[in-house]
Amino acid sequence: MTFPDRVISGAVHYFRVHPDLWADRLARVAAMGLNTVETYVAWNFHSPAPGTYDFTGWRDLPRFVELAGEQGLQVLLRPGPYVCAEWDLGGLPAWLLRDPGLRLRCCDPAFLAAVDDYLDRLLPLVVPLQATRGGPVVAVQVENEYGSFGDDADYLRHVRDGLVGRGIDVPLFTSDGPGPDHLASGTLPGTLATVNFGSRVAEAFGELERFRPGEPKMCMELWHGWFDHWGEQHHTRDPGEAAAVLEEILAAGGSVNLYMAHGGTSFGLWSGANLEAGHQPTVTSYDYDAPVGEAGEITEKFHAFRTVIGRYAHLPEREPPALPPRLAPQTLPVERWAPFGAASAAWGDAVHGPAPRWMEEVGSGRGLVLYRGSVLVPPDGGRLVLEDLADRAHVFADDRLVGVVDPAEAAAGIELAPRPDGAPTRLELLVENRGRVNFGPGLGRDRKGVGAVRLGNRFVHGWQTVPIELDADGFTDAVAFGGEPAGEPAPTYAGVTVHVDAPADGFLALPGWGRGFVWLGGFLLGRYDEAGPQRTLYAPAPLWRAGANEVVVLEMAHVGERVELRDVSDLG
Known part of the structure; x- marks a missing residue:
């Protein structure tokens, strides 16, 4: 079987x-004229712990994949094991970081053993879905953008051979x-090479032709939009400009995969981060300025792309589904409050040791981790230093908030005064994981939590490490709400009840x-941050029920007075 002649694809991530x-x-992107849909497979989405x-x-x-086939779409499958995708750790499981000696994306024996186990679990589900077996999967990718990370050809061969040896017999490809x-x-x-870009089509295809003369030309990721970081601008791209790049690809006889056709949402705590100008966590929305918006909107870009596609391929006669119904706006004053410790029944078991443990060592590695210890502060005071903090910490001394620090501030230290009675000061460090790096040389180097704690030059020993997995099933069931504000600084829980007649977006x-x-x-819908650009969280219809719906907020900085239900999104 050879690679399909003309692929007009778009990315839709099932996760x-x-x-x-x-x-x-899938019906919406098919109505745009696509003949194929592409998805990554996020290893960590399927494997919360080794062997699970x-x-x-x-x-x-x-x-x-079967639903895509029912829409008449072929499928390009990109199982990694690394996928990038602005997804936590690029789709690699955080439990890999429990072994400080393990090296990712190379021929490290421990990493290869984990990859092999992943492929053993995944591929028996994929093999029957291949086009060679009558299914919709027409091609499978080997790794992902590996040329931007490393040059271990033996590792790439290991992944390719692992795919083939487990029954993948549709064409394989790489993308870089x-x-x-x-x-x-x-x-x-012997593996088709494809390229990723957002403009300069002739230059990109020219480079590919020089590298692989005479091979099919495919843009595996046409970056017609982009993702957002907290505290930075919201990215959009002019539909006409993006459509012109698509037209240039198709006019050159090339194949294309729109990245993204529908971006969706990084619900929960799955957003990744970049490490170019410090730690740059990615927002919850993955709208990506895609032709099908985060909530299914049919955009101007959809119509521009459909017009271009219609000049090079037969368009389906069907129209995209109507926009799903929206809930009527409501303003909801906070009804219930609870201090942070009110959910302690949902916290994990404390792990005791001489030093703080990394988040990845004690649980899923997502959410928060709480460190409890004590330190004797000398009569002239001392500076508390948190080494290798990732990513933000609330620091409490004898139950009093003494600082909220980022890594630079944590390394500089927080001044502590001695207790009047001369006793040790009780310490609590609540550390938030804001997303692991998903691209570049920082991948796998940002284990979350605190590496060590010092008072001046003296290390503080004797710690409890408590995982707080905010995305665990039933987590908010443990919050013991009261009727009045907690009267304490954040973190604080707030609750409101939203009544709706019927589920809708x-x-x-x-x-x-x-x-x-x-x-x-x-x-857990995800994170919010007054730094923007994202101002609303998408709450899709399947998460609502007719009647009363409970919304719970965990505020980490300063509380507001109300929650708003809106019928339009605001991404910045």
Whole structure:
């Protein structure tokens, strides 16, 4: 079987779309004129712990692929093991970081053993879905943009051979930036090379032609939009300009995969981060300025792309589904409050040791981690230093908040005064993981939590490390709410009840609040941050129920007075 002649594809990540909406989103991108859909497979989405895998419900990859086939779409499958995707640790499981000696994305024996186990679990589900077996999967990718990371050709061969040896017999491909060094380091002989870019089509395809003369030309990621970081600008791209690049690709006889066709949402704590101008966490929304918006909107870019595609391929006669209904706006004053410790029943078991433990060592590695210890502060005071903090810490001394620090501030230290009675000062360090780096040389180097604690030059020993997994099932059930504000500085829980007549799409906003997390009916929608640009969190219809719906907020900075339910999104 050879690679399809003309692929007009678009990316839709099953892990960023509620499974009840998979069919709707696939119908929308098919109506744009695509003949193929592409998805990554996020290893960490399926494997919360070593040897544990889940391919059911939201994680039912075969069902997503089958639904694509029912829409008449071929499927390009990109199983990694690394996927980037602005997803936590680029899709690699955080439990890999428990071994400080393990090296990612190379021929480290421990890493290869984990990759092999992943492929052993995944590929029996994929093999029957291949086009060679009558299924929709027409091609499978080997690793992802490896030429931007390393040059271990033996590792790439190991992944390729692992795919083939486990029954993958559709064409294989790689994808990389179009630079000659990227292509040289990220490709394999006998495997189709594709390139990723957002403009300068002739230059990119020219580089690919020089590297692989006469091979099919495919842009595996046409970056017609972009993602956002907290505290930075919201990215959009002119639809006409983006459509012109698409037209240039198709006019040159090339194939294309729109990245993204529908971006969706990085619900919960799955957003990744970059490490170019310090730690840059990615927002919850993955709208990506895609032709099908985060909530299924049919955009101007959709119509521009459809017009271009219609000049090079037969367009389906069907129209995209109508926009799903929206909930009516409401303003909801906070009804219930609770201090941070009110959810302690949902915290993990404390791990005792002489030094703080990394978050990845004591649980899922997502959410928060609480360190408890004590230190004897001398009569002239001392400076408390947190080494290798990742990413932000609330520091409490004898139950009093003495600082909220980032890594630079933590390294500079917080001045502590001695207790009047001369006793040791009780310390609590609440550390927030804001997302692991998903691209570049920082990948795997930002284990979360605190590496060590010092008072001046003296290390502080004797710690309890408590994992607080905010996305665990039933987490908010443990919050013991009262009726009045907690009267304490954040972190603080707040609760409101939203009454709706029938489930529909909505957007939650928190004007006047600082930053934190929002749950709907016990499901963690994601993060919010007054730094923007994202101002609303998408709450899709399947998460609502007719009648009363509980919204829980964990505010980490300063509380507001109300929560707003809106009928339009605000991404900045």
